Amino acid sequence: MNGKICLVTGANAGIGKETCMALASKGAEVVMSARNFEQAEEVRKFVISQTGNSNIHLMIADLSDPQEVATLSDKFQAKFQKLDVLINNAAIFLTDYIETPEGIETQWMVNYLAPYLLTRRLMNCLMAAPEARIINVSSNAHLRGSINFADLNRASNYQGFKAYAQSKLGNILFTKSLSVRLAGTAISSYAVHPGVVSTGIGNKYSHGWLAWLWRLGKPFMISPARGAATIVYLAAAPQIQDLSGLYFVNCRPHTSSPQSTDPEIAKRLWEVSESMIQPYLE
Numbered sequence: 001m002n003g004k005i006c007l008v009t010g011a012n013a014g015i016g017k018e019t020c021m022a023l024a025s026k027g028a029e030v031v032m033s034a035r036n037f038e039q040a041e042e043v044r045k046f047v048i049s050q051t052g053n054s055n056i057h058l059m060i061a062d063l064s065d066p067q068e069v070a071t072l073s074d075k076f077q078a079k080f081q082k083l084d085v086l087i088n089n090a091a092i093f094l095t096d097y098i099e100t101p102e103g104i105e106t107q108w109m110v111n112y113l114a115p116y117l118l119t120r121r122l123m124n125c126l127m128a129a130p131e132a133r134i135i136n137v138s139s140n141a142h143l144r145g146s147i148n149f150a151d152l153n154r155a156s157n158y159q160g161f162k163a164y165a166q167s168k169l170g171n172i173l174f175t176k177s178l179s180v181r182l183a184g185t186a187i188s189s190y191a192v193h194p195g196v197v198s199t200g201i202g203n204k205y206s207h208g209w210l211a212w213l214w215r216l217g218k219p220f221m222i223s224p225a226r227g228a229a230t231i232v233y234l235a236a237a238p239q240i241q242d243l244s245g246l247y248f249v250n251c252r253p254h255t256s257s258p259q260s261t262d263p264e265i266a267k268r269l270w271e272v273s274e275s276m277i278q279p280y281l282e
């Protein structure tokens with residue numbers, strides 16, 4: 001991937017960290033995005049020392065704040081002329097209902113709206129690449145999801161897993177919308193389920209029986225490096241543009257839920273998302 005510039009969110013841990021390692025090993029210039037400077041800087045140094053690739057950068061942003069998402073895109077555009085691969089990987093799983101200062105439920109903001117906003121703000125850089133790819137890390141959890149247009153925060157009778165599943169369904173609908181809207185351009189979009197991967201996502205910021213089950217199941221899950229494999233495949237594989245808009249599992253296109261392929265839901269979600277973060281789009 002010599003000459004390619006890749007931006008990876010959630011790059012300090014889990015699947016994101018391993019994605020950066022693999023892309024760096026393949027010669028890409030990698031821009032890591034994370035919210036915790038100390039931890040992410042350690043990872044940046046580790047990636048450089050392990051791969052011998054010194055073209056590894058770090059940009060700090062808390063993706064629960066749309067202003068920070070906007071600033072991240074501004075910083076990226078100030079430093080780089082083009083973006084070959086955007087990997088929207090960062091996500092959080094919460095069992096408690098937590099709103100951002102803008103009144104948006106945190107999983108919906110970090111997992112869904114931040115990728116929407118970042119991608120749209122980086123469109124000029126993606127357009128400037130000879131052939132660009134947008135990879136949205138979703139999950140099979142989307143199968144349990146629905147888009148609650150009447151209450152996107154899912155504030156009434158909040159259930160953390162349902163909010164997570166909605167955000168991951170949103171990732172696939174966004175991927176489909178991008179592929180339709182970007183048809184005829186050199187930009188393609190893909191959604192990914194990385195597998196059930198031994199990372200901290202299931203118990204870092206959550207509690208209760210789901211966090212307990214996650215901790216118990218960890219030894220039986222695949223490694224973060226294996227979890228990164230499909231993402232890295234989509235970033236590096238030659239000539240996959242005709243597969244734009246599809247959902248990938250184990251490096252192959254895979255069926256996703258009926259809701260995730262409904263063009264009406266995708267269109268409505270695009271429009272609602274746009275109105276939710278309109279002030280940050282310009």
Ligand SMILES: NC(=O)c1ccc[n+]([C@@H]2O[C@H](COP(=O)([O-])OP(=O)(O)OC[C@H]3O[C@@H](n4cnc5c(N)ncnc54)[C@H](OP(=O)(O)O)[C@@H]3O)[C@@H](O)[C@H]2O)c1
Nearest residue numbers: 010014015035062063064089090091137139196197199201
């Ligand atoms: N693990 C699985 O089995 C699995 C299955 C299906 C899909 N996925 C998806 O895979 C992706 C990576 O997850 P993972 O398993 O690698 O989990 P992880 O180890 O918890 O990594 C999540 C990353 O997102 C970052 N993040 C969370 N909130 C953020 C915020 N407000 N601003 C900036 N960054 C934030 C985390 O940063 P901090 O370290 O600072 O919190 C971390 O770097 C996610 O999209 C997840 O939904 C995972």
